[in-house]
Amino acid sequence: MSKVKCGIAVSVDNCVAGHNMTEAKPFGDMPTNLLHRWMFDEPEQHKAELAALTDAGAYIMGRNMFGPSGGEYDKTWQGWWGDEPPYHAPVFVLTRTPREPIVMQGGTTFTFVTDGIESALKQARAAAGERDVSIAGGANVVNQYLAAGLIDELWLHIVPVIYGDGKRLFEGVGMTNLEILDVRSTPMVTHVRYEVK
Amino acid sequence: MSKVKCGIAVSVDNCVAGHNMTEAKPFGDMPTNLLHRWMFDEPEQHKAELAALTDAGAYIMGRNMFGPSGGEYDKTWQGWWGDEPPYHAPVFVLTRTPREPIVMQGGTTFTFVTDGIESALKQARAAAGERDVSIAGGANVVNQYLAAGLIDELWLHIVPVIYGDGKRLFEGVGMTNLEILDVRSTPMVTHVRYEVK
Numbered sequence A, B: 001m002s003k004v005k006c007g008i009a010v011s012v013d014n015c016v017a018g019h020n021m022t023e024a025k026p027f028g029d030m031p032t033n034l035l036h037r038w039m040f041d042e043p044e045q046h047k048a049e050l051a052a053l054t055d056a057g058a059y060i061m062g063r064n065m066f067g068p069s070g071g072e073y074d075k076t077w078q079g080w081w082g083d084e085p086p087y088h089a090p091v092f093v094l095t096r097t098p099r100e101p102i103v104m105q106g107g108t109t110f111t112f113v114t115d116g117i118e119s120a121l122k123q124a125r126a127a128a129g130e131r132d133v134s135i136a137g138g139a140n141v142v143n144q145y146l147a148a149g150l151i152d153e154l155w156l157h158i159v160p161v162i163y164g165d166g167k168r169l170f171e172g173v174g175m176t177n178l179e180i181l182d183v184r185s186t187p188m189v190t191h192v193r194y195e196v197k
Helices: A037-041 A043-053 A117-128 A139-147 B037-041 B043-053 B117-128 B139-147
Strands: A004-011 A015-017 A058-062 A090-094 A109-113 A133-137 A153-159 A176-186 A189-196 B004-011 B015-017 B058-062 B090-094 B109-113 B133-137 B153-159 B176-186 B189-196
Touching (some): A004 A043, A004 A139, A037 A043, A043 A153, A043 A189, A058 A117, A058 A139, A117 A133, A133 A139, A189 B176, B004 B139, B015 B139, B037 B043, B037 B153, B043 B153, B058 B139, B090 B117, B109 B117, B133 B139
Parallel strands (some): A004 A133, A004 A153, A058 A090, A090 A109, B004 B133, B004 B153, B058 B090, B058 B133
Antiparallel strands (some): A004 A015, B004 B015
């Protein structure tokens, strides 16, 4: 059966972004490349991890990952990723504000889901068929799926920095056993892949 | 020059113990062996990490690591570790309540320091001579030394469990760059050794 996976870059203190996101600051107060520099500086050393970020049959993300919130963005904003986003698959965006689906180039569609994480997962599973579903982020959405026991595999890309204060993975997630599937590291990032029990 | 090191077992969400510690529950609400089972179940696979926990020339710990707080313990409690604690060296206990030093068997002495982390470190450095100083725990003390930029090396032993709510490493620690020195893993624990920049 297809799996529900999440691969996400975190600081050592499990921050995935800073607070105060705006259109000019997609990662809020956190420098944009702080957690993602390894992807651009040494991609050949992280082929499997990078491939896994974009090999799902469908994606789920939060409204805050799709873009800045607020009235002025709701009708025209089409995500951070330009005309041809890297997903090439259906993306379900969890939101409180209904909006018509957006069809992008290259196979990405953004579908807005207003009735919760289980509905989004059901739609994503149906869209993905036999392929995996990826929970793309941000922290709040990953935490909701973890807390609900709906993630099968968690691949942390741990960057050697204590960020201090930001949007944090695992907040509100209760005791959960994991199994270490794989660990490897370069000087820029430590990859730890867990099965969620 | 000797270094200030900290090696500590944490959950994936950076908890080192649960809340509500008592004499019967040294790790509070957290099961005692949750983060430390690897030490007892497969010690031969973690020789370097275990040796590092007890190879310093002096140790610093918080009053809550030394034992449960409260009036009835203050005068008679001699730590969790029996007549011959595993430190075999001077241990400086950060506390608000003055107390005479305790001399244990095997070279461990507990000296109570009431004038703060810098004083404790100064005393520990003097006692350690050319050997390293170890910040033994708990979370609050490690966080104070990290926030003050006084730790040179941090060795995290990351156990594959999300604990959910407990005494957490990195709280109150601001942005801090680390350098990955070494990463290795067994199915029970991932060791990541960082230099603190």
